[in-house]
Amino acid sequence: MIDIIKNIATEIEQDIINVRRDFHKYPELAYREFRTASLIARKLKDLDCEIKIGREIMDADTRYALPSEDVLQKEFKRAAAQGGDKELLEQVKGGFPAVAAIISNGAGPVIGVRVDIDALPIQESANEKHPPCKNGFASVNEGAMHACGHDAHAATGIGIVQVLMQLKDKIHGTVKVIFQPAEEGACGAFPIVQSGFLDDIGQIFAIHYFSQWKLGEITCVRYPGHLATAKLNAVFRGESAHAGGQPELGRNAMVAAANAILNLYAIPRNSNGGTRINVGTLKAGSGRNVICDEAVMEVEFRGQSDELKDYMHQNVIRVLKASAEMSDCKLEIIQMGSAPGGGSDDAYADIIMDYAQKTGVLKPRTEQRSYGSEDFYFMLERVRQSGGTGANINIGSAPGGKAHSPEFDLNESVLKDTVIFVSGLLLDIMENPRT
Amino acid sequence: MIDIIKNIATEIEQDIINVRRDFHKYPELAYREFRTASLIARKLKDLDCEIKIGREIMDADTRYALPSEDVLQKEFKRAAAQGGDKELLEQVKGGFPAVAAIISNGAGPVIGVRVDIDALPIQESANEKHPPCKNGFASVNEGAMHACGHDAHAATGIGIVQVLMQLKDKIHGTVKVIFQPAEEGACGAFPIVQSGFLDDIGQIFAIHYFSQWKLGEITCVRYPGHLATAKLNAVFRGESAHAGGQPELGRNAMVAAANAILNLYAIPRNSNGGTRINVGTLKAGSGRNVICDEAVMEVEFRGQSDELKDYMHQNVIRVLKASAEMSDCKLEIIQMGSAPGGGSDDAYADIIMDYAQKTGVLKPRTEQRSYGSEDFYFMLERVRQSGGTGANINIGSAPGGKAHSPEFDLNESVLKDTVIFVSGLLLDIMENPRT
Amino acid sequence: MIDIIKNIATEIEQDIINVRRDFHKYPELAYREFRTASLIARKLKDLDCEIKIGREIMDADTRYALPSEDVLQKEFKRAAAQGGDKELLEQVKGGFPAVAAIISNGAGPVIGVRVDIDALPIQESANEKHPPCKNGFASVNEGAMHACGHDAHAATGIGIVQVLMQLKDKIHGTVKVIFQPAEEGACGAFPIVQSGFLDDIGQIFAIHYFSQWKLGEITCVRYPGHLATAKLNAVFRGESAHAGGQPELGRNAMVAAANAILNLYAIPRNSNGGTRINVGTLKAGSGRNVICDEAVMEVEFRGQSDELKDYMHQNVIRVLKASAEMSDCKLEIIQMGSAPGGGSDDAYADIIMDYAQKTGVLKPRTEQRSYGSEDFYFMLERVRQSGGTGANINIGSAPGGKAHSPEFDLNESVLKDTVIFVSGLLLDIMENPRT
């Protein structure tokens, strides 16, 4: 079977790479993946695959940190202008750029595969040696870049569907490949969970490339795994005044922010496990000689457990409030994305690693540590709630720059191997159910 | 004589007001007053007045805080598109939007009158009750506004030239009316001083309206007068890192900035007189989950004497350096504008106030306190160095919103009275030299 | 008359100096001037002078910052052991070490003279060159020192009484010489005012030596004069925890204090006049590896007007509260002493300076600036409320170390001259009433 898959994958490899490069050239930020989602859906439809799209798999009310209507409209127009699929664009309009492929054949397990599709607010390197520049597919969308490989994840997802559709009669059960928007910021998984689309899934896994691991190394992230995280924006509002004339009339939002910054980083370490805190951005003030009347900061925090995340949350809120009070400012807290912490289920991860061992397509990697956070765990939690299981698969794709950097890149040969591995794995699991 | 002047002023009043409204509608920020300067020059030329313009009265090398070449070019195009004088624009190109009128008749004192012409980076109110909105001359340049009355100062300057040109034969000496750019930020006066244009001036005064003083009240700012000031930008540069993944690899420019903010405001009070400090704006960080690698802050400080300003300067530099070191960041300090502190010479101020008393055109105001800073004192210092004297005239123009606020406005009837007063004063001083 | 006074003063000079040295050797802190007060009272009684003492001139309920009963008792015992007057000690027991002399002869003005008698919590220099060491009268009370000349003020007051008692028949009216405890910390004047003892006084002045002014220079402090001040202690109470074991269980009073310190100093400058703020001492924490559960800080603030003092007060309270909240600590604020700001009445000061000019005993000093604060203004305010007037006299007594330093000293020859000057002034004013 694996040889059949390998042949198909070889045939479609260039297509997959082209798709990745196209997505790379037109990166789209969270909730604005209109072009990307519409083209994915188009390709799936062209494969005669059943799809779900937009509001069908995305709950409207739990889309935290949604951009303004203005931004959504402007970006929608851009997406159309950049070759989004006319017909399907309508279905993702308004901030619903999610798509899923459903490949079903008879009774059997329902298995989910999640790939994410959004880009990052990073300006891509213009260095001529940077492969996307050299090969003409560097980002044309200013300030946006696929600097975390989600272009490749999306292309891989399409490749998997392509293989499975060709081998549809070999399937015993159902595969749902979910193309999720807004993973960066940890916003996109939750509304998909809330839509109910995962409720019949018994097994689920996510795929992520790591450009600083050796090409083709595979691992499943295990405990303590990814950190639980939550993100929020804090807005301090004071009162402006002429800084030379009557400084005593000001209520200084700049000072409120400064106090918050120092005290957020100073939240006590916790003996129950690792925590994180960051004030990533701050914009404050309107003019040099004006007491600052507004400061806006983007904050995130994490913990090795949900309890640790909650510990940080409580402290963050208290520090923000006290900082506002310190300068007699008002405080608005805007909750942004969040994700539970977690890691793969051991038994399921073992199945995946055994398959890697057995087939030799990818090579097991000893280290199972990861860092950062992943909103995929919202999905895995839901699947577990119905008695299911899952894993988070990481695959090495060196060489390539550091994730989230302007020089990020990956080795495109990982795409074909991953398509082979995942397609084979899915067929194998369905053929020989082990749980 | 005063009656003749009053008649002329009454004739030209509507012109002056129209000019003010035109300038108000097309506000231009520091060094970018291309349209304003070219139109002033055009009007002066149309009055057959001798003018000096651009590099003739502005030293290129001491223009601190000059915008980038890009900005200058873009703004130059805008100025042309908004009706700047085609021919004269060329002479202010590249960041030289200064103009002066020279009205000379025989021997006698050389007297300078300084008016400033630049706008502020403030978005004008869109409130329908705001007079510029009601009367259709609100700013059309986004983010720029004449919120400190420099539109009216410029129009007043033109009005004065108009009167004096009609009474040129009554003049015994020389009047130089200087239309200065870039007063906000305290950058424009110094390069004019450095051009040598003031070297033959024996008396000089500046005119400024205050919308929160009663209409027609006049005073000369006296000791302790305006504060000495200096402005600088501080850029902290650290190292970014994934805030969840490897926070220990970051060098946090956000924290450096926070320490700087708190410690700048905490610079000790000084028993020798008043001081001021402000961190007006801060922009820091690129993404929520990235350790901030760059923070840019706009700082200003003041003192009731140059010594106090220097005291603040020393402390500011030390705090900035230590804050950078605290987070292992690099620090760049970019010196922006500055101005000496000062006030009117008492004897000269008395002459002006006596003239007000005598003519009754404007009404002496008891309070002589002012606040903020003024780079006019660079001019006054130069004049004093050659044995001259001068004063800083403030005139009430209520009703009108708070200075530097989006609702700022002034009572336009102050323009005519000021034109009368200043023209009369100039003629009187030249007729009866008192020093 | 002045010659008679000079003769008397010359006779008693050595006595006065001996008294000063005795008080210097046994310095007593605020409310604990038991020995000093009892011995002053004894000397006054021995002169057959009418006295008021203890509760007679000191309201019990407004003695802020009173030490604990324990301390008072311990110090009372010490005072007795160090030669306090057995009989009179009883009358100042419990924290009432105030004494006043009343010298009255017929109708006439009632004039108050205030001298203060308390020492400072400073360890006196043991340097052999320090005159009190060289001459064997350095402080024997550990941690207490007359480092502000109140020993000399007290001796001067006694000298004045001595002169006036000898010339009692020359008096036309009443002189009240008030020996005030607890001036440092600004606590002693108010309870004396509240006792009603000043209610019949029409003129009042205080005497203070300055060791860094030339010997014999005299001035009256004039507007803006001394700063209004208030003092308070802030106690932050958190929760301790093992810093290595479970830091997350702590509520860190150390961090609360650190936030308070930075933000207190950063209270905005005020355009209405000078302000001051200081966190003088902080004691925090019990052990290196324990999260700090208590921090105690001594704070003071000042303003050039009572409004400015209140402005600071409001800000101080808000900062302290927010700092406590920042670390989830409890806050206790203990109000300590305070004093209104102020300066001499001009007309009355002129009388005094004229007298200096006329007699040549002391030499007028041009500079009238002072700094620091004085609770004498509570007294002056009360006298003004009943239509009276007053002044604050400062007299140079160089050479001598810096005030409030371990090396402080003064030129003892100033005592005789001051006794002459003040006695003469009092007789002169009563003889020739000018108000």
Next chain:
Amino acid sequence: MIDIIKNIATEIEQDIINVRRDFHKYPELAYREFRTASLIARKLKDLDCEIKIGREIMDADTRYALPSEDVLQKEFKRAAAQGGDKELLEQVKGGFPAVAAIISNGAGPVIGVRVDIDALPIQESANEKHPPCKNGFASVNEGAMHACGHDAHAATGIGIVQVLMQLKDKIHGTVKVIFQPAEEGACGAFPIVQSGFLDDIGQIFAIHYFSQWKLGEITCVRYPGHLATAKLNAVFRGESAHAGGQPELGRNAMVAAANAILNLYAIPRNSNGGTRINVGTLKAGSGRNVICDEAVMEVEFRGQSDELKDYMHQNVIRVLKASAEMSDCKLEIIQMGSAPGGGSDDAYADIIMDYAQKTGVLKPRTEQRSYGSEDFYFMLERVRQSGGTGANINIGSAPGGKAHSPEFDLNESVLKDTVIFVSGLLLDIMENPRT
């Protein structure tokens, strides 16, 4: 054998308890355990046991954080007055209060047992319900208390020697029981290591009670075990000034300390493992109205590895330096105690736990986590360097208050059981060498 041991232990139980209570009543801080050490040595000698004492087992030059000569002398006198052994006191004079018992019989392994003997700078509770109060052995040394059970450790050590001396002919090898001073602050182990006394030891273990674990539960601390730690004092020295008069002349050590506090706690978390930081105490300033010229803080930091401790160390130094610079202060850093991180060797710990299982004297505890730090690891590291092994034994002794709290206590019945267990273990290991 175990039954013989039990009988002996039962006989001496009351003695051991009495010793513990005696030590508890006379607690002695680090390097000042003169009475304790001399009495331990006396008891060992009375048992005819060979001892080493003072400089014999303590290197003079590596005693970090030694108190001043004055303190040592004063405390030595106190120890003598409180019943220290006259003869043996001389041998621990000058800061060498270490003792070791050597029990040797024929060839065989050399095994070390370390118990610590110092008290903490904590004021013991005066609560009548607190058992030491109820039973009359509460601390009589103000500000010192056995709040971590070292009194019981010392008594246990003596008990073990007592048992082993009675069974000396059953010994096959050598037991060295080391009574270590100055464990709190992590100062005492290193000079003992440096003396060479451990160089022939092949196995070593420490004993520590935990009053919040069930009575008789035993565990060996395993990886990640105790944290590596280092401690230092930071002294900021600025310049004082009158806070009201000339605040601009001060260089404020209080502000330096405040910046240090906030920024030390804000040292970034490290993805390689847990870290800790604490500013335990701060003493700053001399008077309310004086700009603070000296601030002294006690700092400690820890890491789950020596690399993490070094990471903290680097950051601590940088923050302290920058904080000093911020206020133009001088900085002195005084290195205090330190300890490597670590845990028991697994194989050796297994031997100990097996013995517990087998004998049932103490009951194995599942949890092996510990917290805090232990300078015992200096000893274990040295033993490992010569190819040896060791473990850190923790034994539950509930009920009893929280460690390092004024209410700390322990269940005295743990002493007998521990004496039995350790004596039995030692004999068993020597009888049946397993490594």
